[in-house]
Amino acid sequence: MKAGPPDDEALRFFQALADVNRLRLLGLLALAPHSVEELAGILHLRPSTVSHHLGRLTEAELVEARAESYYSVYALAPGAIETRARRLLARRALRARAAALDLGAYDRKVLHDFLRSDGRLKTIPAQRRKRAVVLRHLATFFRLGRRYREGEVNRILKRFHPDTATLRREMVGEGLLQRQAGQYWRVGNAGATN
Amino acid sequence: MKAGPPDDEALRFFQALADVNRLRLLGLLALAPHSVEELAGILHLRPSTVSHHLGRLTEAELVEARAESYYSVYALAPGAIETRARRLLARRALRARAAALDLGAYDRKVLHDFLRSDGRLKTIPAQRRKRAVVLRHLATFFRLGRRYREGEVNRILKRFHPDTATLRREMVGEGLLQRQAGQYWRVGNAGATN
DNA sequence: TCCTTATTTCGATACTCATCGAATCAATTA
DNA sequence: TAATTGATTCGATGAGTATCGAAATAAGGA
Numbered sequence: 468m469k470a471g472p473p474d475d476e477a478l479r480f481f482q483a484l485a486d487v488n489r490l491r492l493l494g495l496l497a498l499a500p501h502s503v504e505e506l507a508g509i510l511h512l513r514p515s516t517v518s519h520h521l522g523r524l525t526e527a528e529l530v531e532a533r534a535e536s537y538y539s540v541y542a543l544a545p546g547a548i549e550t551r552a553r554r555l556l557a558r559r560a561l562r563a564r565a566a567a568l569d570l571g572a573y574d575r576k577v578l579h580d581f582l583r584s585d586g587r588l589k590t591i592p593a594q595r596r597k598r599a600v601v602l603r604h605l606a607t608f609f610r611l612g613r614r615y616r617e618g619e620v621n622r623i624l625k626r627f628h629p630d631t632a633t634l635r636r637e638m639v640g641e642g643l644l645q646r647q648a649g650q651y652w653r654v655g656n657a658g659a660t661n
Numbered sequence: 662m663k664a665g666p667p668d669d670e671a672l673r674f675f676q677a678l679a680d681v682n683r684l685r686l687l688g689l690l691a692l693a694p695h696s697v698e699e700l701a702g703i704l705h706l707r708p709s710t711v712s713h714h715l716g717r718l719t720e721a722e723l724v725e726a727r728a729e730s731y732y733s734v735y736a737l738a739p740g741a742i743e744t745r746a747r748r749l750l751a752r753r754a755l756r757a758r759a760a761a762l763d764l765g766a767y768d769r770k771v772l773h774d775f776l777r778s779d780g781r782l783k784t785i786p787a788q789r790r791k792r793a794v795v796l797r798h799l800a801t802f803f804r805l806g807r808r809y810r811e812g813e814v815n816r817i818l819k820r821f822h823p824d825t826a827t828l829r830r831e832m833v834g835e836g837l838l839q840r841q842a843g844q845y846w847r848v849g850n851a852g853a854t855n
Numbered sequence: 856t857c858c859t860t861a862t863t864t865c866g867a868t869a870c871t872c873a874t875c876g877a878a879t880c881a882a883t884t885a
Numbered sequence: 886t887a888a889t890t891g892a893t894t895c896g897a898t899g900a901g902t903a904t905c906g907a908a909a910t911a912a913g914g915a
Contacts, residue, residue: 478679481684484671509764509767565691
């Protein structure tokens, strides 16, 4: 089971921000650098607790510690925090995360449920979204760019289910096949979702 | 004890983002709208679990559901997510959060530890940051804009501690008093931190 | 009308983590 | 050098929540 990389920058970043007291610490450090003891006094928390929070903020590169005599003086990290959040939430970044996933998993599951071992359809799914998955699968048996007469279409679909009329109509309805002057041809890229 | 509003927009927002599977859901919805079952199939989670996550994302106004036949089709919320993150993390917003806090708490604690009930100093704190708190407190007994001769300075400081020479020197060192031609005057705003 | 199916809600369980106090470490002052 | 002090680490505890399965709900299809 793939569990993602052990450390995920975006996850660390947002987990660091997902706590009231850590947000307060950032607020205080946005006013001025402070020592651990000062922060603990203001927030009414124990120094050990504040040290823990500052540790997580440091890991996420949101704050930095500087040793001053025997104090640890924390300050906001120089890089603009807002910019970083924006980068991590850009649609490009979100889509990249999805790309690492197994997008075809659902489609495969549906096909597994509705196809026999010989590839024939058990039934035509009544549910719209599952039916669409099956129809996209059937479309892969038509070559792009080639024209088919209605008899040929039926012969191909018959290998999957006797009700070729319904399958043919639905495939046109889903925009997988187009028809003109008694001829059909496949359109779009129809394979398993990818 | 003030505990902040029961629902804090920033907190809800970042808590919603602080989970791997929720980030994945956002990634998938950034590609295209999906039904709960599809998302569950892709992520290898139960529909009930995905429904739970989508609920939290909806509360944070990151996604929206649309009823389509008997599916719930979820999609990214229209408002730009990045912009919202940027607004919530702007330094102004962070400082506003700090402003709601009791900034003087630490200073009061230090003063409580080093002042007797009659206001005199028990000792001069040896630790730099605590000594600074006490010196800022003493500075409030000097009027801004007025000039003091050294004798007057000593008379005031003597009400707090016999070692007036040390106090006077440290106050100059901290930039609380300035001295020229045998005269002293208070500079900066020195009251309790606020 | 009855049955199927997708979604949500609810209860239980396991895991994460915020918080504290005690112990340890590092650095300064007496 | 010994004693003080701020910070960090460690172990324990309690609160929050991610996850699942089962039950309840809603919406279509036979």
